[in-house]
Amino acid sequence: MATTLSRSVDSRPTRTQRGVLQRLRISLWMPPLVLISVLALAWQVTAVEMPFLLPPLQDVAATLATELPYYLQNAGITLFESVAGLAIGFVVAFGLAVLTSESAVIRRAVMPVAVVLNVTPLVAIAPALVVAFGFGAAPKLIITALICFFPILINTATGLRSVPQQVLQVYRTVRASRLELLLHVRVPSALPYVFAALRIVFPLSIIGAVVAELSAAGATGGLGTVISTASSMNQLAVVYASIFILALLGVALLGVITLVERRVLRWHRGTTD
Template sequence: MSRWRWLRPAYWLPLVVMLVVLGVGWHFGARRWPYLLPPLREVGTELRQDPGFFLRNALVTLREAVAGLGIGFGAAFLLAVVVSELPLARRAIMPVAVVLSVTPLVAIAPVLVVAFGFGIMPKLVLVALICFFPILINVATGLRAVPEPMLQVYRTMHASRWELLRHLRVPNALPYVFAALQIVFPLSVIGAVVAELSAAGYADGLGTTIQVASSRNNLPLVWAAIGVLAVMGALLLLLVTVVERRVLTWHDSGRAR
């Protein structure tokens, strides 16, 4: 029965009502501030005129977001294992990671262009850096959050450090991993757009589209690109949620949704 719960009005009606309220608010906002909000019909016209244009640029931004996230996730996961296993490394690295996590990384985009040249590499590095710290902090917390009685059981069986990591710490950290992914998947899209806006290089991507359209005062195109970005972020978040429910069937977080 739960598989078909989305058919019940109580499941989808609140979202529909919210979308209607937002649409009405947009309508009156466009009449009050036409220099900020174009009419929704003009935004829809932009999307209908050339959907292939938005698809091509969305794929460019998505590639930058996913590739940068992959790099950041791999590096953060490995470092999280190190800091969870070595207390000295944890005391040295985690305070620095917390400080760097609140640093405005967009400010280093010009430096990345100088270091890596024009093209996709500065964008990947910037996305990876934006995603790196939430993953590091969440995964390191999950790896260390194993209940002490469970650790004692494994130690009485003379489990090695690798066996503890593989059979106990990593499974215990999976809810924290998915919590981090729910944060960084949409954040990777934002990072890719910020990278396109601040790091010169490719002429494609939704960030570049927004920048060019803004310079031409083409508000419908700007908001159409923003709408595509919002849908992309929502779909990525939905994908993570679905995978989490499939993987964490044994955990409360996987059954709660």
């Protein structure tokens, strides 16, 4: 037993070697780095051969470097629209989820409408909303809120009703009020579901804001407006610089929500690990 154990250890790298390898985490960052390098190379080749298809990467970097305040200002507008729209969608969806979990009548009334709303291509509603609400912030917030609405509603409603029957029975025998049950039992039970929804909805909120900006170009700014103006003037480098920043925004939002989730749901990680 002891000999087989020591032999299996011998065949592996020594302790110090393994320590260095682990600290560098080569196996973690190497594969994506290789893929990104290959993609960048393919991009450059395409950009040189067919300049109308992709801009050279150095052009994208150059416009980002020289016009950074311009991009940041427009990114700020888009970020505000997406976060504010998400907040509106969250408040409405969460409130409705609570109502549907408390009342079967409201659940039966709301759910079919919510499903229809979900399958409706919201991109198609955007121009209509611009006609209705003009070129201000309103249509952008509405679109973003609508896109975020459904995942939050469904997940929160599911989470609120995920409390095991026997837990409910324990608190029913002490005649806990509906409000007490909601605050102390149902809402905390729903939190993992809510965070799962937020991880879906944060990237969606950026899509919502950009789509709305594309439909109402030239009004209040934002990266969608920048893209639509630049593409009409064949400034591919500006288009891709904006897209690059949008992707960064998405990653940043996802990072923030993951950090908050880790803090709030420490108990939940404990149960699933």
